[in-house]
Amino acid sequence: MIDIISYHLYHIGMHVTLRQLQVFEAVARHLNFTRAAEELHLSQPAVSMQIRQFEDAVGLPLFEQLGKRVYLTDAGREMFGYSRSIAQLLAEAEEVMEQLKGVQRGHLTVSVASTANYFATRLLAAFVQRNPSITFSLDVTNRETLLRQLEGNERDVVIMGRPPQELDLVADPFMENPLVIVAPPDHPLVAEHDIALERLQSETFVVREQGSGTRIAMERFFAERGVTLTTGMEMSSNEAIKQAVEAGLGLGIVSMHTMELELETRRLVILEVQAFPILRHWYVVHRQGKRLSPVAQAFKNFVLEEAQRFTSAPREPKAAVVTAPG
Numbered sequence: 476m477i478d479i480i481s482y483h484l485y486h487i488g489m490h491v492t493l494r495q496l497q498v499f500e501a502v503a504r505h506l507n508f509t510r511a512a513e514e515l516h517l518s519q520p521a522v523s524m525q526i527r528q529f530e531d532a533v534g535l536p537l538f539e540q541l542g543k544r545v546y547l548t549d550a551g552r553e554m555f556g557y558s559r560s561i562a563q564l565l566a567e568a569e570e571v572m573e574q575l576k577g578v579q580r581g582h583l584t585v586s587v588a589s590t591a592n593y594f595a596t597r598l599l600a601a602f603v604q605r606n607p608s609i610t611f612s613l614d615v616t617n618r619e620t621l622l623r624q625l626e627g628n629e630r631d632v633v634i635m636g637r638p639p640q641e642l643d644l645v646a647d648p649f650m651e652n653p654l655v656i657v658a659p660p661d662h663p664l665v666a667e668h669d670i671a672l673e674r675l676q677s678e679t680f681v682v683r684e685q686g687s688g689t690r691i692a693m694e695r696f697f698a699e700r701g702v703t704l705t706t707g708m709e710m711s712s713n714e715a716i717k718q719a720v721e722a723g724l725g726l727g728i729v730s731m732h733t734m735e736l737e738l739e740t741r742r743l744v745i746l747e748v749q750a751f752p753i754l755r756h757w758y759v760v761h762r763q764g765k766r767l768s769p770v771a772q773a774f775k776n777f778v779l780e781e782a783q784r785f786t787s788a789p790r791e792p793k794a795a796v797v798t799a800p801g
């Protein structure tokens with residue numbers, strides 16, 4: 476039973492505490508002070524005192540003692556009925572609160588980076604299968620928008636690449652996110668191994684839009700190595716980049732997580748470039764100090780523990796290199 480000692484029930488002329496009601500209920504049920512004291516882990520004098528104070532507050536005697544036996548007075552019998560109802564209601568309230576602490580119900584708001592959506596939808600589907608009464612809304616957008624949403628505390632959790640450290644965020648890494656260079660199968664570099672970064676300077680690249688995490692990581696990687704790429708063509712989705720690369724518009728840089736289908740059907744090939752893949756990680760992120768709802772907390776745990784199962788991207792990207800026919 477919920478034990479709220481300081482919670483007072485006010486009634487005209489009656490000022491009793493839930494604790495007194497609880498002690499009264501136990502004594503009335505056992506008709507024995509000693510047994511009630513044992514059940515409540517109290518001393519017998521403490522029980523007697525609570526009952527005395529309770530009777531004072533009620534304004535009527537509730538027990539009478541004849542010899543060694545304890546009896547309820549008429550008023551005591553009436554009060555016993557009420558105290559049992561109150562105890563039941565409290566137990567019920569406790570149960571409902573426990574349920575709310577669980578994930579049986581609740582709404583989850585998640586935003587994921589466009590690239591993360593290649594596994595996030597499967598992840599959410601599995602989570603919903605485990606918790607069928609929850610509902611969720613999923614926003615798929617690029618890194619820049621995610622950071623704005625985090626700043627405005629608009630979502631429960633966000634799945635993205637590493638967020639900037641100056642923001643007041645909690646970011647837990649849960650899976651690798653390797654970026655690779657992809658080419659159509661008939662590209663001359665496909666047959667080569669250990670391609671030097673400088674060789675890429677004579678190639679054209681189709682790149683993601685400004686504000687994309689993939690784009691930022693790629694730019695940083697080449698800038699650090701003093702390599703300048705020709706990046707004339709911008710596309711706002713991974714799918715568009717892959718289509719463009721397939722169509723022969725240039726080379727692309729994408730996350731391995733987007734490549735499942737293209738590798739399977741051999742429509743695209745991962746080039747073996749020095750220092751590649753660019754190793755990044757996925758993070759589950761929320762504002763520092765945010766009180767996650769039970770369902771959001773459960774989802775976060777689920778992501779941290781099980782996300783790896785929902786992507787077919789190999790942990791060792793090099794092992795996935797597909798060589799062109801011929």
Ligand code: PGA
Binds near residue numbers: 616618619687689
């Ligand atoms: P994005 O990926 O390129 O789809 O924005 C997010 C990230 O890698 O941080």
